[in-house]
Amino acid sequence: MSAPPAIRLEGVGLDFGSAPLFRNLDLRIGGGGITVLLGASGVGKTSLLRMLGGLEKPGYGHVVADDGLPLAGRVAWMGQQDLLLPWASIADNVMLGARLRGDAPDRARMAHLLESVGLSAHAGALPATLSGGMRQRAALARVLYEDRPVVLMDEPFSALDSITRARMQDxxxxxxxxxxxxxxxxxxxxxxxxxxxxxxxxGYPATIEEMTVPAGTVPRAVDDPAVLSAQSRLLRRMLQ
Structure with a gap:
């Protein structure tokens, strides 16, 4: 895997129909870390993510990597739905990208990733036989199989129960x-x-405010007092 780049949005503008989502937006996403994006529904979060992934072009402005190399081919995506092929085994779903590209499947890598996400015993199973949390672990293994330095995630754990969600976060x-x-x-x-x-x-068009993160190493404990305090402050800010 190549070094993870920082990504910059330079003077980006985008409309949704006649509504302005962004106007002259400048933003830098740091390389090698997790940037979390919050905001009300419809504010433009998914549109911004799609622009980062090259799935949507801004009306004007540029999306570039700090290392000067194209982002195309260096991005993996994980969404709210696992999007596993129902007729394919979990192993084949993990290696789907290689099959679509015509590459030889790396079964050793697939097996290692399924072991890492706790699904070794289910490599031959069909998605319908797995729980929601297990399916999302398979989707994560598929993302990791692609070995891209940039990973974009659109509410990947929102459909899970609270315990499964916390485990998936870890x-x-x-x-x-x-x-x-x-x-x-x-x-x-x-x-x-x-x-x-x-x-x-x-706001409309959207503005972006950087919020203070709690101290400590990611993933922070769910019962860390600093995390709970920061959660309360963030929720109050979001309710304004």
Whole structure:
């Protein structure tokens, strides 16, 4: 895997229909850490994430990597839905990218990743036989199989129960370490546990405010007093 780049949005503008989402937006996403993006529904979080991933072009302005290299081919995506192919085994779902590219599947890598996410015993299973949390672990293994330095995550744990969600947060934080990760969430606790940098989007067109993150190493404990205090402050700010 190449070194994880920082990413810059330079003077970006984007409209959604006739509504302005962004106007002359400048933002730098630090390399090698987790940037968490929060904000009300419809404020433009997913549009910003799609621009970072090259899935949507800004109306004007530029999205560039600090190392001067193209972002194309260096980005992996994980969404709210696991999007596993229902007729394919978990092992084949993890290696799907290689199959689509016509590359030889790396079964040793696949097996190592399934072991890392606790799914070794389910490599041959179909997705319908797994719980929601297990399916999201398989989706995480698929992202990791791609071995991209940039990982974009659009509310990947929001459909999970609170215990499974906390476990997935821990797993993702450890396995995505030293990559450039941008994570959208509506959950202040998730943000305070996982963020190296925490950004709050608000308004139309959107502005971005950097919020103070709790001290401590990611993933921070769910019962850490600093995390709980920061969660309360963040929720109050989001309610304004």
């Amino acid at each position: 797993l993702a934080a450890h396995m995505l370490a030293r990559r450039t990760v941008v994570l959208i969430t509506h959950d202040p606790l998730e943000a305070c546990r996982l963020a190296d940098t925490m950004l709050l989007m608000s």
